[in-house]
Amino acid sequence: MSRTRMVTQFGMGTSIRSQNYTEAAARGIRDALWHNSLNVADAFGFPKEAMLIEVEIGVQQPDKVDSDALLGIFPYGQPSVKVVKGGLDVAKPDGSGVSVIANVALIVSFDMLASGTPPSVRRSGMSEQRIILEMGTGNDLYGEDYTKAACRAVQDALHHSSIVLFQSLGIDHRQMRVEVTIGVQTPEAVDVDAVTRELPRGRAEVTVVHGGLNVHDEANGQTHVIASAAIAAMLEIEHDDWQLCSP
Numbered sequence: 001m002s003r004t005r006m007v008t009q010f011g012m013g014t015s016i017r018s019q020n021y022t023e024a025a026a027r028g029i030r031d032a033l034w035h036n037s038l039n040v041a042d043a044f045g046f047p048k049e050a051m052l053i054e055v056e057i058g059v060q061q062p063d064k065v066d067s068d069a070l071l072g073i074f075p076y077g078q079p080s081v082k083v084v085k086g087g088l089d090v091a092k093p094d095g096s097g098v099s100v101i102a103n104v105a106l107i108v109s110f111d112m113l114a115s116g117t118p119p120s121v122r123r124s125g126m127s128e129q130r131i132i133l134e135m136g137t138g139n140d141l142y143g144e145d146y147t148k149a150a151c152r153a154v155q156d157a158l159h160h161s162s163i164v165l166f167q168s169l170g171i172d173h174r175q176m177r178v179e180v181t182i183g184v185q186t187p188e189a190v191d192v193d194a195v196t197r198e199l200p201r202g203r204a205e206v207t208v209v210h211g212g213l214n215v216h217d218e219a220n221g222q223t224h225v226i227a228s229a230a231i232a233a234m235l236e237i238e239h240d241d242w243q244l245c246s247p
Helices: 021-034 040-044 067-071 146-158 165-169 192-196
Strands: 003-015 036-038 052-059 078-085 088-091 098-114 127-140 161-163 177-184 203-210 213-217 222-237 242-244
Touching: 003 021, 003 036, 003 165, 021 036, 021 052, 021 067, 021 098, 040 098, 040 127, 040 222, 067 078, 127 146, 127 161, 146 177, 146 192, 146 222, 177 192, 192 203
Parallel strands: 052 078, 177 203
Antiparallel strands: 003 098, 003 161, 036 127, 052 098, 088 098, 098 242, 127 222, 177 222, 213 222
């Protein structure tokens, strides 16, 4: 085992008026980064500087992206940038240009190997670590359905990242405990069982608290419900079982 994928994060960025492909790419990177708090380095006992970050960007005009300018966005790790033809350009109605959409994927890996007990073996006394906190928002515009808004918030959080370390390291998804916190203005209106069913893997625990936001439209007699979701993926990891490869 050497370069090992741990997590892939996804984002989208735009340049609506200035047709700036670098700006759209930068916003896509930040969108991917800000939907997740990535804890895999701490969880495995590695320095954050050891993170290998492959940045893949899709835009319609790849040659107009300043890759070097994007490297400064990353607070730590070893980023590299690849730009391909993709994304989407949407023509403006007045024919004055296009609005730019950039698609972004951030692939986080480590050069690592197993150094102890096989990862499929769970032992008493192992320390539970948070590997990622995924965040999302969801709404129900017309039905004032808090459960629907909460489920959409969970899906928004889940679809901004893919935790691939389970497959990469041979760890069973069932070893993961998933802490889900939902914030809405009327917590008792959320069907916790329905929200739990939105989690495809792991052992989910859902808590609903007062939060989110209700937007009242008095003129039309409507209330728009906004829910927040935070999903913490927890896994028992023994630092001594893993090590970085020698440079």
